[in-house]
Amino acid sequence: MTIVDPEKVVVDPNVVNITINDKPVLARKGEVIIAAADRTDDFIPRFCYHPRMSSVGMCRQCLVEVETPRGPMMVVSCMTPVAEGQIVRTATDTVKKAQEGVLELLLANHPLDCPVCDKGGECPLQDQAFSHGPGESRFVEEKRHYEKPIAISDIVYLDRERCILCDRCTRFADEVAGDPLISFTSRGNDTQVLTFPEEPFSSYFSGNTVQICPVGALTAKPYRFKARPWDLNETETTCTSCSVGCRIVVQSSRDELVRYQGVDIDPVNWGWLCDRGRYNFESVNSTERLTTPLIKSDAGLVPSSWSVALESAARIIRHALTNGADSVAILGGARGTNEDAFAWAMLADELKINQRDSQLGDGLTPEIFNLAQATIDETCAASTIILLAPDLKEELPVLYLRIRDAAQKRNSRIIEFSSHDSGLTPYAWRSVAFEPGHQAQTVRETLETQEMKEQIARGEVVVVLGRANLAENEAFTLHALGELLHAIPNAKILPVLRRGNVRGAVAVGLTPQQNSGDAIDILTKAAAGKINCLILLGANPLADVADSILVKQALSQIKSVISIDTFVTSANENADVVFPAAAFAEKKGTTTNLEGRVSNVSQQITPRGTSRPDWMIAAELGLSLGIDLGVSSLDELHKKMISAIPGFSSCDNQSAIQSDGVLMVHEASATISRGSKVLVDRNSYSYRLIVSRTMYDAAQSTITSNSLVGIITESTIYVHPLDLARIGVVDGTNIRVGVDEINIVLPVRAHNGINRGTAWLPYNHTNVDIRPLLNIAADVIDVRIEQIK
Amino acid sequence: MSRLTEKNLVLAKEIIARYPRQKSALIPLLHLAQEQTGFISREAMVHLGELVGVTSAEVYGTASFYEMFRFEPIGKYLINICGTMSCALMGAEELMHHAEKRLGVKAGGTTQDGMFTLAHAECQAACTEAPCLQVNYRYRLRVTSADLDNLIDDLQDGKLNDEIPAHGVLSKVRQVIPADRAVGAVAPELVTESPVWLNGKAAL
Numbered sequence: 001m002t003i004v005d006p007e008k009v010v011v012d013p014n015v016v017n018i019t020i021n022d023k024p025v026l027a028r029k030g031e032v033i034i035a036a037a038d039r040t041d042d043f044i045p046r047f048c049y050h051p052r053m054s055s056v057g058m059c060r061q062c063l064v065e066v067e068t069p070r071g072p073m074m075v076v077s078c079m080t081p082v083a084e085g086q087i088v089r090t091a092t093d094t095v096k097k098a099q100e101g102v103l104e105l106l107l108a109n110h111p112l113d114c115p116v117c118d119k120g121g122e123c124p125l126q127d128q129a130f131s132h133g134p135g136e137s138r139f140v141e142e143k144r145h146y147e148k149p150i151a152i153s154d155i156v157y158l159d160r161e162r163c164i165l166c167d168r169c170t171r172f173a174d175e176v177a178g179d180p181l182i183s184f185t186s187r188g189n190d191t192q193v194l195t196f197p198e199e200p201f202s203s204y205f206s207g208n209t210v211q212i213c214p215v216g217a218l219t220a221k222p223y224r225f226k227a228r229p230w231d232l233n234e235t236e237t238t239c240t241s242c243s244v245g246c247r248i249v250v251q252s253s254r255d256e257l258v259r260y261q262g263v264d265i266d267p268v269n270w271g272w273l274c275d276r277g278r279y280n281f282e283s284v285n286s287t288e289r290l291t292t293p294l295i296k297s298d299a300g301l302v303p304s305s306w307s308v309a310l311e312s313a314a315r316i317i318r319h320a321l322t323n324g325a326d327s328v329a330i331l332g333g334a335r336g337t338n339e340d341a342f343a344w345a346m347l348a349d350e351l352k353i354n355q356r357d358s359q360l361g362d363g364l365t366p367e368i369f370n371l372a373q374a375t376i377d378e379t380c381a382a383s384t385i386i387l388l389a390p391d392l393k394e395e396l397p398v399l400y401l402r403i404r405d406a407a408q409k410r411n412s413r414i415i416e417f418s419s420h421d422s423g424l425t426p427y428a429w430r431s432v433a434f435e436p437g438h439q440a441q442t443v444r445e446t447l448e449t450q451e452m453k454e455q456i457a458r459g460e461v462v463v464v465l466g467r468a469n470l471a472e473n474e475a476f477t478l479h480a481l482g483e484l485l486h487a488i489p490n491a492k493i494l495p496v497l498r499r500g501n502v503r504g505a506v507a508v509g510l511t512p513q514q515n516s517g518d519a520i521d522i523l524t525k526a527a528a529g530k531i532n533c534l535i536l537l538g539a540n541p542l543a544d545v546a547d548s549i550l551v552k553q554a555l556s557q558i559k560s561v562i563s564i565d566t567f568v569t570s571a572n573e574n575a576d577v578v579f580p581a582a583a584f585a586e587k588k589g590t591t592t593n594l595e596g597r598v599s600n601v602s603q604q605i606t607p608r609g610t611s612r613p614d615w616m617i618a619a620e621l622g623l624s625l626g627i628d629l630g631v632s633s634l635d636e637l638h639k640k641m642i643s644a645i646p647g648f649s650s651c652d653n654q655s656a657i658q659s660d661g662v663l664m665v666h667e668a669s670a671t672i673s674r675g676s677k678v679l680v681d682r683n684s685y686s687y688r689l690i691v692s693r694t695m696y697d698a699a700q701s702t703i704t705s706n707s708l709v710g711i712i713t714e715s716t717i718y719v720h721p722l723d724l725a726r727i728g729v730v731d732g733t734n735i736r737v738g739v740d741e742i743n744i745v746l747p748v749r750a751h752n753g754i755n756r757g758t759a760w761l762p763y764n765h766t767n768v769d770i771r772p773l774l775n776i777a778a779d780v781i782d783v784r785i786e787q788i789k
Numbered sequence: 790m791s792r793l794t795e796k797n798l799v800l801a802k803e804i805i806a807r808y809p810r811q812k813s814a815l816i817p818l819l820h821l822a823q824e825q826t827g828f829i830s831r832e833a834m835v836h837l838g839e840l841v842g843v844t845s846a847e848v849y850g851t852a853s854f855y856e857m858f859r860f861e862p863i864g865k866y867l868i869n870i871c872g873t874m875s876c877a878l879m880g881a882e883e884l885m886h887h888a889e890k891r892l893g894v895k896a897g898g899t900t901q902d903g904m905f906t907l908a909h910a911e912c913q914a915a916c917t918e919a920p921c922l923q924v925n926y927r928y929r930l931r932v933t934s935a936d937l938d939n940l941i942d943d944l945q946d947g948k949l950n951d952e953i954p955a956h957g958v959l960s961k962v963r964q965v966i967p968a969d970r971a972v973g974a975v976a977p978e979l980v981t982e983s984p985v986w987l988n989g990k991a992a993l
Contacts, residue, residue: 180843183850196845197831 119216240500245593274397290580291609314624320533332539337589340614370670383459393423421753479675504592526554548771599661
């Protein structure tokens with residue numbers, strides 16, 4: 001027997017020893033009993049408790065007994081913190097009786113329409129009524145009745161009869177999303193969840209409330225009556241709608257996608273998803289999808305076979321290459337997997353095509369990936385988060401949730417530099433406005449103040465860096481970054497370029513090679529007639545490149561276009577060859593998120609028609625050109641990629657890639673210095689344009705999703721209310737917006753978050769094309785806004 | 790069009806300034822809105838949300854919890870006849886029947902001219918004076934049918950204008966807190982000193 005000197009025992013002050021059902025459990029200081037119990041085999045029933053939200057003790061289902069000096073006492077385990085020596089019993093006769101009693105009461109007003117309820121089969125209320133319920137009810141009176149489901153938004157339906165008032169959806173909307181547009185109303189037996197009368201629950205995150213609803217009260221239009229849970233097949237994968245890389249479960253029924261659900265992983269999404277990512281699976285199911293290769297003929301694009309299409313694509317490329325490799329260019333590749341991009345980069349290497357870019361003039365130089373990097377977790381743990389980025393709520397919604405959480409519930413402070421109010425402005429410690437083009441100066445002057453110096457000195461600083469304005473030269477953002485890094489040399493960067501796998505595409509080499517120009521340079525050359533063949537990898541420059549005049553000129557000059565896409569778009573409707581690509585959930589591979597986290601994407605359904613993954617098309621096209629890429633399977637390609645690309649050398653851990661993901665190997669090697677771009681001041685009669693994206697724009701995946709297409713709004717320009725008065729029109733009037741001799745007509749609205757003298761124009765909305773205004777060669781764009789007389 | 794008037798907006802801002810957190814002022818502001826129109830309109834809730842920085846859904850959620858807040862136009866005078874035990878024993882039911890016949894509306898209804906809304910009420914804590922009723926929350930005790938008729942006559946003739954203001958007006962005397970008497974409440978998160986009973990231990 002060893003005798004331990006009590007003085008020498010090291011006790012972790014954060015560990016609390018408790019006993020649950022006579023078994024010792026190590027709990028964390030401050031956590032509630034149910035959280036500790038969740039790490040054991042003893043399940044405590046619950047409806048309102050959710051580990052990612054604060055406990056409220058609404059449903060009373062998680063009653064357990066805790067030993068006290070006066071004997072066992074019944075407590076709700078989601079509200080009772082653990083304490084040293086606490087003895088908890090979760091299944092005594094008293095506890096069982098209490099839990100049965102609560103369930104009987106919860107079911108008293110529940111309609112028990114499980115046979116026609118979408119939740120049936122995966123319903124916590126149904127499951128726990130079986131496992132912890134009394135089996136029968138003594139309630140013989142008439143149940144409460146409400147109008148069966150009411151649409152509380154374009155997507156979400158609410159059935160108040162089924163609701164058990166657990167406060168999960170309302171808590172989520174308030175605490176997590178920051179959109180408290182639903183609330184408990186009335187009192188007592190009349191209590192119900194409702195929106196403000198006739199106002200929709202228009203939250204970008206409304207789908208999460210459907211996922212966490214423990215009953216069938218909230219259902220979502222895209223899944224209503226589509227399938228039963230026991231008919232679903234599912235696989236875990238990573239969403240590639242934007243570059244946050246949320247983990248999701250893709251569910252299908254009869255080889256058709258029916259639903260995505262968020263998966264809770266610590267480093268990224270915590271189980272949450274945005275509505276665009278959650279519901280744009282309808283685009284994969286769209287009947288407009290390409291199913292066969294198309295070839296240009298006198299009658300337009302006509303269906304063809306793969307062999308014919310590959311042969312003619314090869315012929316076009318071979319012919320173009322006779323004028324030198326510089327007459328061929330590749331655009332796109334940031335929407336596929338790492339392997340897709342790598343295969344195309346290999347093919348481009350073999351063909352010596354240096355002109356390639358996976359960004360379309362709307363991002364930032366890939367050099368930013370070589371600066372000292374922060375992960376999402378590191379960003380959210382930093383004392384100071386500096387935003388020099390687009391509106392994260394619009395472009396990278398789940399990152400917005402994480403950063404909002406850091407500012408609201410942790411000790412991070414946000415310093416925002418923005419030309420207009422963003423979704424994070426209300427949570428920013430300081431929000432500093434600048435006129436587009438003046439950010440470097442604003443950053444320099446702001447950081448010189450004593451208050452800022454003190455805040456910066458408090459600890460880690462992470463700069464969230466992205467392209468906030470498509471109507472200004474990217475150099476302005478980089479100059480502002482240069483100022484930031486000059487003032488805070490050890491600040492880390494979280495690069496937030498938005499396209500799904502842009503980081504992966506850049507890492508494998510779909511980025512300008514050997515000092516050749518970027519996408520804009522390629523298009524400028526094309527407009528001058530110097531490009532004979534353009535290969536589009538899922539890219540639509542007509543939608544993605546801000547300057548539509550340049551793109552139209554370029555496309556009219558290019559002799560032949562080869563497109564790999566899932567749809568016929570404005571960019572490839574006149575292409576010479578269009579290959580149908582397998583879409584998300586139709587192919588396997590890996591993807592890289594904005595922080596460089598590599599995780600798997602998996603296949604759940606059969607590709608539409610004869611469509612194939614991009615990498616396979618690259619390999620086949622290579623063979624037609626007499627080039628053997630040496631890959632016959634995805635596995636081989638993946639292995640080849642992780643041995644060829646140093647950044648991916650950490651990615652041979654399959655099980656990690658299939659769960660939380662693996663961070664790329666990264667070494668800071670770049671520096672960004674202060675710039676000296678001089679900007680002409682704005683004429684006081686004109687308005688400086690801010691052009692940025694919103695969540696529901698006319699993106700291909702949104703316009704082909706039936707549930708989302710109705711939410712897209714028409715192009716509108718927003719100005720400060722006083723500027724609206726200066727223009728002399730009322731809210732919503734059509735006005736003329738002009739640069740030089742180009743004029744467009746669209747409605748104007750007042751917006752308090754816009755600074756005077758500037759105008760915000762959301763990009764890629766319907767009705768009016770704003771792109772003719774956007775001359776990409778200009779440093780900034782100043783427009784006239786005039787009444788139509 | 791029933792956002793707060795200019796005059797009430799000034800009052801609203803004064804009320805908001807009394808609280809360390811703006812949204813704490815919501816209930817007094819709801820009363821102010823109800824005083825302005827006799828009920829709380831949709832526009833008023835939107836306006837109050839803007840004033841205290843919460844969504845209109847939250848304003849509605851808070852307001853609908855309380856029975857004294859009305860969301861539909863009601864009569865100038867709200868007559869609540871108690872129907873709980875003591876009053877029921879002392880003839881509340883007959884009184885209600887009489888009121889219904891006299892006003893020509895059922896309990897819960899409003900007269901055509903918009904003068905009266907008749908309603909059942911639960912115990913009003915005047916059981917020794919049963920049967921009792923309230924007009925715009927002003928008591929009338931040991932009410933007989935004749936008393937009720939007189940009351941309605943007087944209200945119609947405007948004889949009680951001084952005593953009983955229109956529905957929504959809580960008090961004819963408005964609370965005024967001079968600057969030198971204001972407590973200057975501190976937001977909880979800014980409290981650094983712990984109360985004496987915590988014996989010098991840190992506040993939460």
